[in-house]
Amino acid sequence: MPRGDDKLSGQTTPTINDVAALAGVSKKTVSRFINKSSLMSDATRDKVSRAIKQLGYVPNPQARALALRRNFMIAMLHDNPNGQTVLNFQKGVLAAIKDSELALAVRPVDRTSPELLVEIEAFLSMQRPLGVLILPPISERDDIVDLCKRLDIAYMRIGSTALDDPAHCVASNDRAVVHELTTALLAKGHRDIGFVRGPEGFRSPVEREAGFRDAFADSGVTLDESLIGQGNYRFDSGLEAGRALLGRKNRPSAIFASNDEMASGVLHAAYSFGLSVPDDLEVVGFDDTATASHVWPTLTTVHWPIEEMGRLAAMKLVSEFLGGTTDEFDLDQVVVDSYIVERASARLT
CATH class of the missing domain: 1.10.260.40 (lambda repressor-like DNA-binding domains)
Structure with a gap:
């Protein structure tokens, strides 16, 4: 009428x-x-x-979507074996969009698949999101970013270091905070400090090992290269590396594992050698996942601010859609600082 x-x-x-x-x-x-x-x-x-x-x-949401040539959603791409990391990032994203009409579509992918780009293109073309959040380690792939550019879809890369210009990335300060933690161990008098690397080919393990090495160089202490072990961010690799390090004649007095899962494996290795943590061996990790507070002794670790990074990344991605500016966030911010959480497995103070 x-x-x-x-x-x-x-x-x-x-x-x-x-x-x-x-x-x-x-x-x-x-x-x-x-x-x-x-x-x-x-x-x-x-x-x-x-x-x-x-x-x-x-x-009229349909009419608005047609006008924008986009649906009222943001997409999240990940290939991360750590489910807690993905969940925490999601929590941050959902907190950022909770008072809006936006929705979140989560798409797990297989970075080893030869059809990866084809599958991502099909997903993005069908869903037509306002933008896409790309989690590590696939955020390090320039070909996925090139695909987003070709499809004219806004993107945000998440990483342990800045992977793009400030408008397209959010990062943590892995190298700096590992330097800080390792320096604290050296200041306590530790000299034989073991280190368990993360998987090869990704930036987060590189950044964390660089921070570890920087601390030795800046403190004037010689790093024993034989105390560097290889892991893959999984519990079993931490257990194996821990046993190898603790089975040496010059076993370390402290071990830094590049994530909490591997640090938990190191704790089990210490028990198998009859060692008491932290009296005989101090152990530290990285991430501050639920694992860190559930193992015994509880883990001294680095809080990786993945939830905060998710919230900032989402706000940067959709800020124009939501009005362009915000008093809550500096949309030019790139780095969200990690920080040390001291628990029972290592006494730093």
């Missing part, structure tokens, strides 16, 4: 332009209101709300 009182446009159905005209604001301001953005004053919000009620305006 035509609206006889529609003086603004003569249309049977009110539009976002009608709302803007009646409220005396811009179309973008109305869009911010619809997207539940906090980036407007209470007075402006009240004006838009009254105009919407007066006109009986109902946002």
Whole structure:
């Protein structure tokens, strides 16, 4: 039925332009209101709300999606064996979009598949997200970024170091915080410190080992290369590396494992040798997952701020859709700082 009182446009159905005209604001301001953005004053919000009620305006999500040529969702791509890491990142993303109309689509992929790019392209072409969040280690692949550019889809790369320009990445400070933790162990008098690497071919293990080596160099202490063991971020590799290191004649007095799963394996290796942690051996990890507080003794570790990184990455990705700026975040920020969490397995203070 035509609206006889529609003086603004003569249309049977009110539009976002009608709302803007009646409220005396811009179309973008109305869009911010619809997207539940906090980036407007209470007075402006009240004006838009009254105009919407007066006109009986109902946002049409399908029409808006067609206008944007995108669906109201962001996609998350990951190939990460650590389910807790993925879950924590999701929590951060969902916290960022909880008051908006946006949804999150999570897509696990297999980085070893020869069809990886074909599968990602099919997924993104079908879902048409506003943007895509790419978790490590696949965030290190430039070919996935090139695909996003070709499809004209905004992207955000997550990593242990900056992988792109500030508008397209969020990173942690792995190298610096490992340097800090290792320096604390050296300051306690440890000289024979074992180190369990992460898997080869990825940036996070490289950054963490670099921080470990930097601490020795800056402290003027010679690093015993024979105390470097190889792992793959899994418990079994930490157990194997721990047994190899602790079976040496010059066994280390402390071991830094590049993640908590491997550090837990080192703890089990220490028990198999009849060693007491932290009295005979101090053990530290990285990530601060639930594992760190569930093992005994509880792990001294580095809190990797993956949830905070997820929240910042999502805000950077969709900030324009939600209004363009925010008082809560510095959208030019790239690095979210990790920090040391001291527990029972190593006494640093």
